[in-house]
Amino acid sequence: MLHNPIPFVVLAAVLSACNVQPELLNSELIQQRFGNYGVAVLQQESGVRRSSLYSTENGVRVCRTYAVVEFVDPVFSDLASTHEAVLDGQSIGTTFRDAGWDIRKETMHIGDLQVPDSQHAIAQLMHLDAATTLSLHVYRLMLEIDTQSVHYATVVESHHPLYLTEAELRELYSVIVSSQLGLDEVDAIVSLVLD
Numbered sequence: 001m002l003h004n005p006i007p008f009v010v011l012a013a014v015l016s017a018c019n020v021q022p023e024l025l026n027s028e029l030i031q032q033r034f035g036n037y038g039v040a041v042l043q044q045e046s047g048v049r050r051s052s053l054y055s056t057e058n059g060v061r062v063c064r065t066y067a068v069v070e071f072v073d074p075v076f077s078d079l080a081s082t083h084e085a086v087l088d089g090q091s092i093g094t095t096f097r098d099a100g101w102d103i104r105k106e107t108m109h110i111g112d113l114q115v116p117d118s119q120h121a122i123a124q125l126m127h128l129d130a131a132t133t134l135s136l137h138v139y140r141l142m143l144e145i146d147t148q149s150v151h152y153a154t155v156v157e158s159h160h161p162l163y164l165t166e167a168e169l170r171e172l173y174s175v176i177v178s179s180q181l182g183l184d185e186v187d188a189i190v191s192l193v194l195d
Helices: 008-017 026-034 077-087 092-098 121-126 166-172 183-194
Strands: 038-045 048-057 060-071 102-115 132-145 148-159
Touching (some): 026 048, 060 183, 077 148, 092 148, 102 121, 102 148, 102 166, 102 183, 121 132, 132 183
Antiparallel strands (some): 038 048, 048 060, 060 148, 132 148
């Protein structure tokens, strides 16, 4: 009989930790924190979508996440019909999860960006009264089913300060070192968001 050098309790704990929970979607987290969720596509052209992931307070939409999504081109053929629903304004994560895909975020950067003043479009969507620092999350959105893993889009999200802070993002996600962005790339992304 072979002797196992790892105690059963330790082995059970390790195996339990390997049980992967589905990634919490931004839409689900907004729903949890604010009681409701919606998405409004603000602009969509040439493979790039800008949207407001919002909650409502007293009938007023408050943007909780301003997202800039750059879709991978061409879109993998198995994704075509679901991708069309996304292009028609549906929530990306929910739409693909409902179609049977698992969602994984490969974080490339967590940081912040400064919204210059309350007149900026993002500040108005978020109902911010002054220049404000927003947390910033940049990631590759990976879709997985069976043994397939597909890079669907690169996503840049800036979050309302009452929704997700940079510290909270760091608790939720780890930056993948091999994918980490340089300062010039981060500056370019901040410019893309603020334009």
